[in-house]
Amino acid sequence: MGKVIGLFPTPVMKVDGLISTDLVQAFLEKALAPDRQSNSATDLLSHTQMIDPGESWEYARLSEAVAPHLVAFGELLFAERLNWAIKEAWMNVLETGGSQFMHTHANSFASGILYLTTPDPSANTVFRKTGGGGEFIFKNDVPLDHYSSDTWVLTDVQAGDLLLYPSYLMHGVPPNEGERRVTLAFNAIPHQLDSLGYKIRFGL
């Protein structure tokens, strides 16, 4: 076979063991506090309020740990080492039997998932290349790890690991056949984008 070039690759960055077991535990306690809101689609998935950055030492440590990885990931998206800020963060609690619909994150460029429990393999995060369209499609079934697969599943995830992905990428969680699954999710933006000197700035 000749040389194969993967055109227009999509970057997804995994950082193993980003935070310590102690910090994972501290976040877990906050996530499991009773003031969560059920997801609009199912009671088996619930979300905490947005984390208030000023009131959480855990969050301060997390954002410090995430910062260099966000800059490196952002360079893959925009070819420049930009100043990145997490604009919102919250936690998700997925009970046994629960799932998360495929979705994207609006008003954001890079999103992250920090795993606070080691997910059951049935509930690994799934990414899809497209969300469907308005035309008929002919296709041949291909395995998930095939070059032409339109689906990608993150495997080998442990509590404390971080995943960064472009916010436009469709993702979801299949029905959880294992124990309760807890994650912290966040959205991040760079301070600005520059197109031939025309700068679009974000933030306050």
Ligand SMILES: [Fe+2]
């Ligand atoms: Fe999400």
